[in-house]
Amino acid sequence: MSYIVSTRHVTKVFKGKEVVSDVSMNIPEGQIYGFLGPNGAGKTTFMKMLLNLVKPTSGEIELFGERLTPSSVELFKRIGSIIEYPIFYDKLTAQDNLELHCEYMGLYNPKAISDALELVKLTSVDGKAVGEFSLGMKQRLGMARAIVTKPELLILDEPINGLDPAGIKDFRDLFQMLSQEYRMTLFISSHLLSEIEQVADTIGIIQNGIFKEEVSMNDLKKRSSDYIEIVTPDCRKAVFILENNLKIKNFKVIGDHTIRIYQAGISQPEVSKSLILNDIAIESIHQKRTSLEEYFIDQTGGGEKYA
Known part of the structure; x- marks a missing residue:
């Protein structure tokens, strides 16, 4: 090259x-x-x-x-x-x-x-x-x-x-x-x-x-992972349901209201159904893919303005 x-x-x-x-x-x-x-x-x-x-x-x-x-x-x-x-x-x-x-x-x-x-x-x-x-x-x-x-x-x-x-x-x-x-x-x-x-x-x-x-960017896209992002006011209760009812271990809690599920083999409808049946309010739930911004923040430790 x-x-x-x-x-x-x-x-x-x-x-x-x-x-x-x-x-x-x-x-x-x-x-x-x-x-x-x-x-x-x-x-x-x-x-x-x-x-x-x-x-x-x-x-x-x-x-x-x-x-x-x-x-x-x-x-x-x-x-x-x-x-x-x-x-x-x-x-x-x-x-x-x-x-x-x-x-x-x-x-x-x-x-x-x-x-x-x-x-x-x-x-x-x-x-x-x-x-x-x-x-x-x-x-x-x-x-x-x-x-x-x-x-x-x-x-x-x-x-x-x-x-x-x-x-x-x-x-x-x-x-x-x-x-x-x-x-x-x-x-x-x-x-x-x-x-x-x-x-x-x-x-x-x-x-x-x-x-x-x-x-x-091609290599970066290969590294990118799909995840389900949930926004809920009942974050603690939602985490309990994910761990105990759905047996999900690979997830991350961001702030007070957002949960990201990285575990393979779990579907968005399955998560939605379980949370709703347990009276957990869902403000939004979406299937997403890791963005360059998320990768950048992960590489630099986050918390800084980039320019």
Whole structure:
């Protein structure tokens, strides 16, 4: 398998503290790679190291099979990126900003600019200064700037920030199109786990600077388990019935009102019938499958906001 990005034991120390610790990662060519972790986990710092904006304290980074060094320049002509909040010349138009970027990148193709603006659905802003744009419009312009040169690798740090639901769907469709039709490789960090779940081929999880796991979504789906989730105000009584009447041992109580049954061979109608016959109120009962969010919380210990 060909890897567009490959890192070995990458570490970054700030003021005596390791903010990224011993990260070894492989991003396959043509895939969408979701990068997940709680706030302050080291995601942005790691992405900046890939772009030579921050130098690793130790470890090696390879892009397109070439080792990244402080003097690497040509490699970045093959990369588009959004890191943190995209910055523009606010008094210029979207077209003007993209023209400056293309000139800097050595691309002289006016059609590429109009194509990029069309892909991000930002075509009705002629003559409008970027300073008048909403946050979502600036995010779209940031994406247009990242893709205007048709890069082989896109590094996107929270690209969905500031978008409304329609904008999020537009970007989701765009990510899939860029991967499938243009064969771009996308490396995306996001706090919207449900969105990453819909587009990613592989995910990597980082916490406190430590790379926890790298797993393909196909493998993750194979690990996922079906379960029955019950919401009831009579949780203690329901647990008694499950254990003593239905002989269920493999279950988990979450909070004061939710029970998840993981035991094979037990059906939802069977559980419902037993609880109802024992006068236990059921607010809801559903057959479910473990989601990426649940897997992520399990890997990071839960209780933290992720971003």
